[in-house]
Amino acid sequence: MTELDSGFTLARQLLLAGDARLWNIVLLSLRVSLTATVLACLIGMPLGALLAVGRFPGRRVLVVLFNAMMGLPPVVVGLLVYLLLSRAGPLGAFGLLFTPTAMILAQMVLITPIVAALTRQVIADAWQEMHELLHSLGASRLRAAATLLWDTRFSLSTAALAGFGRAIAEVGAVMIVGGNIDGVTRVMTTTIALETSKGDLPLALTLGLILIVLVLAINGVIFAVRGWSERRWG
């Protein structure tokens, strides 16, 4: 317990001192994971909605596939994206390896299935309730998907948060495609892994606490915004 206590004390000191390197790491973590989440939502949500209301061959297979891909190991995603972006790989010419862009890409690949699968569930439930109404209005399936996406936007925030949570917490993928380069691609989780490697457990624990507080804060903000806008526009 003394380690936990000293962790809390150190966390307070570091944050209050406004340690510039620490803040850069925190900001990069947020930048990478938030961007990945936004991109994953842009792809995953329409995809999930189409899977929920669409009727096409192979739909069930796709549904199972996306549900299964929620369990993709980050380190495997990292390896795949690494091979893709490596100079010897198909996208090597762009020189994206070991950049934040590569990390965003890896996290996006990791969490798009999560966002798509959760969106599909939300939309499928709403579709069951509303499809007669939408049919009677003569809405096409494409249009129904769009309507349902808009109608369930508050519930869908949970899908986005689940994706974000996975992205900001993972270390395997960003370690491989980012390379944990000091000041360029070092994020919270890779710093924690590095400090653990150095045997500096109190500092690693401290960074872990900061990460947890950060995720809590973001969830709190989204919860508040959601409540407020539901009252305002719901």
Add this chain to the structure above:
Amino acid sequence: MMTKASSLTQTWRRLLGACCLALCAVGAWPAQADERFITVASTTSTEQSGLFAHLLPVFEQASGIKVRVVALGTGQALDLARRGDADVVFVHDKAAEEKFVAEGFGVQRFEVMYNDFVLIGPRNDPAQVAGHDILEGLRRIASADISPRPPFVSRGDRSGTHMAELRYWKAAGVDLDQAKGAWYRDTGSGMGPALNTAAAMNAYILADRGTWLNFRNRGDLRILVEGDTRLFNQYGVMLVNPAKHPHVKKDDGQKFIDWLLSPVGQQTITAYKINGEQLFFPNARR
């Protein structure tokens, strides 16, 4: 019809609006400044011992070239460079480095500095290995006839330290394949994680001195064997061959190598100390 059509447009417009807003939010993040940099694939020992944090600012100040270090095991670092994902490799496994150059992936190998390995183990030293002979120490660990058998933690990750460990076992006349038992723990991890494991199990382990000196979570471990000349650990630096990988930043990469080998670079290496103890000893031949 009209209302249907307009509500459809409205819904899509809303969704589109939300997307645009999201895109703007993403686009508003500060873009990465274009800076002059090279990528160096190196080992965990140089990074985690703090050498790079000491060395690189001096070079960056002098040259205006930023050095981005990706720290891996030697085997992994060389593989990364084979794929063309680094401009310079700075590692410690002479045999593997010479192979790398012979295969045409590296231009030329330069020796930069050495440090040394140390055999670390439990304070009470149950296998009685303490001394200055690494081979005798390993033999005693392999043949320790006590219960419980004191464990030995191996990196097991094809790193320079792991390859050196395998060479020492061989030189000591221990056939690992036969002698291996529950006492030999192959962890497949970096130097730091392996030390964490060793500290938790109170095990013997071969480590580089730099990482050990910088390592905080020592538990009940201490240095038992040191000072054997066979424990010297030579570091080499190589430019990745631009003939194989045309995008390699050969001018800036070569500048970094030249600086490391220059009197200033070599003195900077000498000056790096932890608690007054020098970690790396420059020995460039020019």
